[in-house]
Amino acid sequence: MNIKILNDYNFEKEVLQPKTPVLVEFWASWCPPCKMMEPLLDELAKEFAGRVLVAKLNVDQYRDLAAAYPVMGVPSFFIFKLGKIVSGPHIGAQSKTRLQKIIEEQMDRVG
Amino acid sequence: MKKGMHNKDCTCWSCPAINLAGKVDFRACGQSVEQIKKFQDEKGGGHIMAECRRRPELGLYDPMAITFQECPEWQDTEYGYLLKNMRVMILGIDGYLGWTLALWLGKLGCKVSGIDNYSRRNWVKERGTHTVVPIARMTERLHAAKEVLGIDIYFRELDVLDKVALTEFLKEVKPEAIVHYAECPSAPYSMIDFEHAKNVQSNNVIGTLSTLFAIHEAVPESTLIKLGTMGEYGAPLTGRPLFEGFFPADAVLKWQDKEWSLGGELTPRDPVSFYHISKVQDTFNVYEACKYWWLRSYDVMQGVIYGVHTDEVAADPRLRTRFDIDEWFGTIINRFVAQAIVGIPLTLYGAGEQIRGFIALEDAMQCITRLIAKPPEPGQYGVVNQMSGYYKLRELAETVAAIGKKSFGLDVQIQRVENPRVESERHPFNPIFSKLPDEFGFVQKDNIEQEVSRMFSLLLQPNIKSRIEEKRHLILPKTWWSGQKKEVERIELYK
Incomplete structure (x- = not known):
């Protein structure tokens, strides 16, 4: 699997510190749309390897973290850059082209 | 990997x-x-x-x-990592699939338990027919499993509808996986009349509901493997793909210049008999129970099953699993082989151009084992389409006829008769069935030719052949979806 699994210990380092964009999915194992996103996110992780990190956080396991962000439902997608949300929440299943577009918008931006 | x-x-x-x-x-x-x-x-x-x-x-x-x-x-096992002495309970352990799986899992080192109230034996008896492969009484089956294979199976005679007794048994055994085969598997049986439709739907729907409540109370962290059917989806004439339960993330609903993602929503179901409707209702009951209580389940949309062989059931005549050939409980390839043996033309309903997914008995056992080995996550309701290929029924008849002629010297004919069912006879069919191979490592082991040959070899044994002869008048359908009870007329006979 090419998707980074997030937890309490690595969230700061993997999501908040990098200068490059990070796509984060907030998900739950009881959520069918979240499960359907798995193969698609894996493809995106491969496609953007080295440029954009694709990561996911289980909202049941890490409630504190989920509660710190405007997650209104799952799946919710955000793009983080330098510790800030620069895009999102995008709620519900997303097509690959839509996620590509969301990521590329942030890659084009300077700073 | x-x-x-x-x-x-x-x-x-x-x-x-x-x-x-x-x-x-x-x-x-x-x-x-x-x-x-x-x-x-x-x-x-x-x-x-x-x-x-x-x-x-x-x-x-x-x-x-x-x-x-x-x-x-x-x-480490051949089918993935399995819990040491994993406790697996089979609901409907006396049936065609249940008994085969009990021996299969027992041989793999699982601690197998199971329940049955012998409904299948009774339904078959009620129709005046019998399993053509003789099967032993449960006490003798259990004894032979111990004697021949060294397997201890913990059996209790119990009706899945008895929620109190089922809960008690679950609390006692604490299974780590539960395989639910305790349903009536026949579309034509459910179409006989009101009483039969009612019995199939209450046994299946309320039985599954009872199972869900019992699991919630006794073993909520256990995996439920529930048997559904590919027939839940129907065969849409547009030829759209039959996805594995849910639309993929990329699927989009487009209407009046707007778009919505369908990703993760249940796909449409289009059941084709009162039996198939019971399976669709089960789908929704299991799906919701996973959501409400964080139960974990795989719903297995199984293609039409066929075959007689696993190493375990073949180890001793007392270990054989049942084999039905009548119009209600005989699945199509199993019926074809029986017809070929007693000289009845292999019977196609209507055009014979219907397409269905199929899987051999032994491959189905492998799939269930691989699902048990990779349990769903808390609250996860997953769906797999369990089949190894799909075929036009006419082509299957031709395959069985060719094997019967070439390898067993039989004179086999094929006939088309009026179709007693209400179904499309010419339709596209585009099933997706990649999850089991891609995510669970399923590798097809049996092909139709090999398994059909095994079936001929077993069914040609004199005692079995004579049991087919005894019930030959119950192979051709008399149960019409219209409610009529009459013989079907032949449309065409060909060699």
């Missing part, structure tokens, strides 16, 4: 031997994350922790910390 090790990276998060502990809040299931925030405010922060019933010395720990590969309780 090492062959067969499809589950090496699974963690305690999906292990049925784990109790979830710490800040578990089931109110959050399927609801807005605002609920979680409310819970945070009321109860303070914290994580869900794991507590292992098999290794209590670990105390409370992060459920993602240990993988199946690292855990000494999960042991």
Whole structure:
């Protein structure tokens, strides 16, 4: 699997510190749309390897973290850059082209 | 991926031997994350922790910390890591699939238990027919399993509708996986009349509901493997793909210049008999129970099953599984072989151009084992389409006829008769069935030619052939979807 699994210990380092964009999915194992996103996110992780990190956080396991962000439902997608949300929440299943577009918008931006 | 090790990276998060502990809040299931925030405010922060019933010395720990590969309780087998002495309960253990799976899992080292109330034996008896492969009484089956294969099976005569007794038995055995085969599997049986439709639907729908409530009360962390059918989807004339239960993330609904994602929504169902309707109702009951109570289930949309062989059932005549050939309980390839043996033309309904998915008995056993080995996550309702290929029924008849002629010297004809069912006879068919091979490591072992040859060899034995002869008048259909009871007229006969 090419998707980074997030937890309490690595969230700061993997999501908040990098200068490059990070796509984060907030998900739950009881959520069918979240499960359907798995193969698609894996493809995106491969496609953007080295440029954009694709990561996911289980909202049941890490409630504190989920509660710190405007997650209104799952799946919710955000793009983080330098510790800030620069895009999102995008709620519900997303097509690959839509996620590509969301990521590329942030890659084009300077700073 | 090492062959067969499809589950090496699974963690305690999906292990049925784990109790979830710490800040578990089931109110959050399927609801807005605002609920979680409310819970945070009321109860303070914290994580869900794991507590292992098999290794209590670990105390409370992060459920993602240990993988199946690292855990000494999960042991290397041909079909992935399996829990040591894994406790598996089979509901409907006396049936065609249930008995075969009991021996198969027992041989793999599982501690097998099961229930049955002999409904299948009674339904078949009620129609005046019998299994053409003779099967032993349960007491003798259990004795032979011990004597020949060294397997202890813990059996209890119990009706799945008896929720109180089922709950008690679950509490006593504490199964880590439950395979639910305790349903009436016949479309024509459900179409006989009101009484039969009612019995099939109440046995199947209320039986599954009873199972769900019992699991919730007794063993909520256990895996439920529930048998559905590819027939739940129907055969849409547009030829759209029959996805595995849910639309993929990329699927979009387009209407009046607007677009909505369908990703993760249940796909349409189009059942074709009162029996298939009961299976669709089950789908919704299991789907919702997973959401409400964080149960974990795989719903198996099985193609039409055929075959007689696993090494275990073939080990002794007392271990054989049942084999029905009548219009109600005989599946199509099994019926074709029986017809070829007693000189009845292989019978196609209507055009014979219908297309269906199929899977051999032994391959179905492999699939179920691989599902047990990679349990769903808390609250997960997963769907797999379980089939190894799909064929036009006319082509299958030709294949069986060719094997009968070439390898067994039989004179086999094929006939088309009026179709007593209400179904499309010419239709596209585009099933997706990649999850089992891609995510669970399923590798097809049996092909139709090989299994059909095995069936001919067994069914040509004189005692079995004479049992087919005795019931030959019950092979051609007389149950019409219209409600009529009459013989079907022949449309065409060809060699």
